[in-house]
Amino acid sequence: MPRASPKVRVGxxxxxxxxxxxxxxxxxxxxxxxxKNHRGCHxxxxxxxxxxxxxxxxxxxxxxxxxxxxxxxxxxxLSEAYRGRPKVCDRPEDVxxxxxxxxxxxxxxxxxxxxxxxxxxxxxxxxxFVDKPFAFTLADAREMISLARKHDTAVMCLSxxxxxxxxxxxxxxxxxxxxxxxxxxxxxxxxxxAVFHGLSTAQNIMGEGCEWVQSMGPVIYDIxxxxxxxxxxxxxxxxxxxxxxxxxxxxxAATYHHCRYHASAYGAFGAAHSPLVGDYRFPDGGIEIxxxxxxxxxxxxxxxxxxxxLELMEMIEAARLAHNKGRRVYLEEVRQGxxxxxxHASPR
Amino acid sequence: MPRRDxxxxxxxxxxxxxxxxxxxxxxxxxxxxxxRLDPTAYHHMTYYNHVDxxxxxxxxxRLTKVYDPDxxxxxxxxxxxxxxxxxxxxxxxVVRDVDLIFIPxxxxxxxAHVTFAAPALQAGVPTFIDRPLAATVSQARRMLSLARxxxxxxxxxxxxxxxxxxxxxxxxxxxxxxxxxxxVQGHGPNPALIADGVELxxxxxxxxxxxxxxxxxxxxxxxxEILHLRFVGEKGKRIxxxxxxxxxxxxxxxxxxxxxxxxxxxxxxxxxxxxxxxxGGLAVMNAVRAMVRTGRSPVxxxxxxxxxxxMEAGRRSHNRPRPFALRIVR
Numbered sequence: 083m084p085r086a087s088p089k090v091r092v093g094x095x096x097x098x099x100x101x102x103x104x105x106x107x108x109x110x111x112x113x114x115x116x117x118k119n120h121r122g123c124h125x126x127x128x129x130x131x132x133x134x135x136x137x138x139x140x141x142x143x144x145x146x147x148x149x150x151x152x153x154x155x156x157x158x159x160l161s162e163a164y165r166g167r168p169k170v171c172d173r174p175e176d177v178x179x180x181x182x183x184x185x186x187x188x189x190x191x192x193x194x195x196x197x198x199x200x201x202x203x204x205x206x207x208x209x210x211f212v213d214k215p216f217a218f219t220l221a222d223a224r225e226m227i228s229l230a231r232k233h234d235t236a237v238m239c240l241s242x243x244x245x246x247x248x249x250x251x252x253x254x255x256x257x258x259x260x261x262x263x264x265x266x267x268x269x270x271x272x273x274x275x276a277v278f279h280g281l282s283t284a285q286n287i288m289g290e291g292c293e294w295v296q297s298m299g300p301v302i303y304d305i306x307x308x309x310x311x312x313x314x315x316x317x318x319x320x321x322x323x324x325x326x327x328x329x330x331x332x333x334x335a336a337t338y339h340h341c342r343y344h345a346s347a348y349g350a351f352g353a354a355h356s357p358l359v360g361d362y363r364f365p366d367g368g369i370e371i372x373x374x375x376x377x378x379x380x381x382x383x384x385x386x387x388x389x390x391x392l393e394l395m396e397m398i399e400a401a402r403l404a405h406n407k408g409r410r411v412y413l414e415e416v417r418q419g420x421x422x423x424x425x426h427a428s429p430r
Numbered sequence: 431m432p433r434r435d436x437x438x439x440x441x442x443x444x445x446x447x448x449x450x451x452x453x454x455x456x457x458x459x460x461x462x463x464x465x466r467l468d469p470t471a472y473h474h475m476t477y478y479n480h481v482d483x484x485x486x487x488x489x490x491x492r493l494t495k496v497y498d499p500d501x502x503x504x505x506x507x508x509x510x511x512x513x514x515x516x517x518x519x520x521x522x523x524v525v526r527d528v529d530l531i532f533i534p535x536x537x538x539x540x541x542a543h544v545t546f547a548a549p550a551l552q553a554g555v556p557t558f559i560d561r562p563l564a565a566t567v568s569q570a571r572r573m574l575s576l577a578r579x580x581x582x583x584x585x586x587x588x589x590x591x592x593x594x595x596x597x598x599x600x601x602x603x604x605x606x607x608x609x610x611x612x613x614v615q616g617h618g619p620n621p622a623l624i625a626d627g628v629e630l631x632x633x634x635x636x637x638x639x640x641x642x643x644x645x646x647x648x649x650x651x652x653x654x655e656i657l658h659l660r661f662v663g664e665k666g667k668r669i670x671x672x673x674x675x676x677x678x679x680x681x682x683x684x685x686x687x688x689x690x691x692x693x694x695x696x697x698x699x700x701x702x703x704x705x706x707x708x709x710g711g712l713a714v715m716n717a718v719r720a721m722v723r724t725g726r727s728p729v730x731x732x733x734x735x736x737x738x739x740x741m742e743a744g745r746r747s748h749n750r751p752r753p754f755a756l757r758i759v760r
Contacts, residue, residue, distance in 0.1 A: 318675070326671045
């Protein structure tokens with residue numbers, strides 16, 4: 083049943099960069115205190131000509147009520163940005179008390195603790211927005227969905243890339259060069275935090291429907307091939323995670339690599355390149371995600387189909403099974419849980 | 431010895447469409463005959479309603495002899511050229527009284543090149559072998575060793591290696607700094623086209639690494655469909671990761687694309703398509719002319735071997751559990 087309360091009360095678990103990043107989309111912080119506690123996020127959310135005015139305002143009708151971090155000082159810092167009003171919790175399970183939505187933030191982790199953090203709140207029937215990756219394993223993700231269903235609530239995981247309007251618009255450009263044989267998505271590194279963004283980029287552009295996965299490289303996920311059936315052999319999405327190195331490279335303000343993703347598509351009628359979707363463009367995806375999270379909090383229904391969220395985890399499991407095995411692993415195999423598919427398979 | 435300042439007499443072995451393509455670049459081809467034999471390539475060299483080929487030509491060559499195991503192919507091929515080259519019955523016959531042996535390759539893996547080239551090298555005739563030089567490094571070494579013993583220049587390369595547009599794209603790397611990521615989108619499963627992609631990748635990304643690749647791994651529906659190349663330099667600290675994606679059949683324009691990245695900044699090549707690729711063929715022919723005149727190959731043996739080594743390693747690592755170290759095949 084929809085709540086009668088005028089504001090959706092949000093609890094945030096983990097006050098890392100993403101915790102600070104999403105916070106101004108839930109509720110407008112005190113700009114000076116927010117800047118004091120996270121200058122980087124402040125830069126991207128506030129106007130350059132007026133550092134006290136938010137560039138993108140929050141979704142109306144939401145309020146941050148509780149915060150938690152294993153490092154209490156981070157939680158206190160985020161609370162301070164809201165003049166100390168959000169209650170700093172001692173335990174993660176306390177965050178889901180008296181709130182309408184829990185947000186489990188994760189800037190650069192691999193999702194190994196998401197189930198542990200989400201389970202108490204889901205059992206209380208509180209909707210959860212889980213940051214990317216949904217989980218470290220498909221089994222954990224399925225368990226969160228199962229808990230949500232069992233307790234008449236909902237869970238949602240969306241990457242900023244999955245919700246990016248820039249990539250959604252890029253998708254429409256593919257018709258100009260169709261049939262598209264290949265889409266290349268450079269990522270960087272084997273961490274699921276980055277890999278999940280890359281896969282979400284693919285899903286935003288291609289939609290659901292990845293048929294099978296191949297993977298190779300000295301490091302797991304180095305080169306992933308996601309195959310989408312279609313005319314003339316279909317489309318291969320190459321998620322390029324292999325990382326190069328240059329010891330001479332000096333990171334300066336001029337060369338600093340803003341966190342950003344992009345895609346290049348190659349088709350019969352030419353190439354198309356997406357804009358760089360990074361720090362400056364992420365908020366446009368973020369605001370959409372928070373709107374969906376609010377809707378979920380009010381309706382207790384997942385705003386995106388669970389199958390869509392799970393497909394990304396199935397790709398990851400398929401990649402683990404396929405890596406350096408020289409074979410395609412069909413997502414259907416992973417879905418069916420064939421004998422070869424081990425949801426707890428760990429990357430080497 | 432080649433005759434200085436005189437037209438280079440070319441003997442061509444293999445009367446295929448690739449031979450026509452190169453022939454149109456270095457000699458006078460009859461456009462009507464060409465359009466009949468290969469209407470697509472004709473269009474790429476004429477565009478719309480021109481009858482004459484709209485490409486720059488290499489000067490100083492004349493196709494004098496041709497040979498193909500299929501006499502009918504040789505006859506229709508020869509008829510396309512204004513000079514009406516002589517149709518030979520054997521490779522030995524082609525080799526006599528020519529200044530250059532030209533071996534175009536349309537779609538083979540290069541395994542026949544030793545047989546085609548050995549008589550010419552034995553006879554001391556400068557030789558151009560289209561990409562890939564050979565199917566294996568040992569075959570490639572055999573030809574290069576023979577050329578060295580006979581003191582005759584041998585060149586094998588792809589037109590993509592010498593395509594000015596590729597060089598202009600490479601010049602743009604300074605916008606992003608030394609690349610740590612490289613992508614080449616090409617075509618397969620034709621091994622000749624895959625070799626084009628490999629040579630383009632080696633040309634674009636190999637400079638800093640002495641044009642040597644550390645490891646190769648392949649995966650896909652056919653050997654060499656998707657290759658992962660690791661270039662390693664500076665005591666293992668400098669690494670460039672590259673992929674050559676040859677996952678689709680060549681479309682009409684046979685477009686190649688490349689992408690380079692450094693610290694997440696990227697530059698993208700323009701379409702390196704069939705309309706611009708004759709400029710690469712022209713550059714190859716200019717290099718061949720210089721080779722015939724000077725007696726020196728413009729590309730080092732090591733570079734010629736590297737393309738073959740990458741492809742051999744790609745086949746041997748295809749869908750295998752780990753990358754293949756190129757030192758093993760070198």
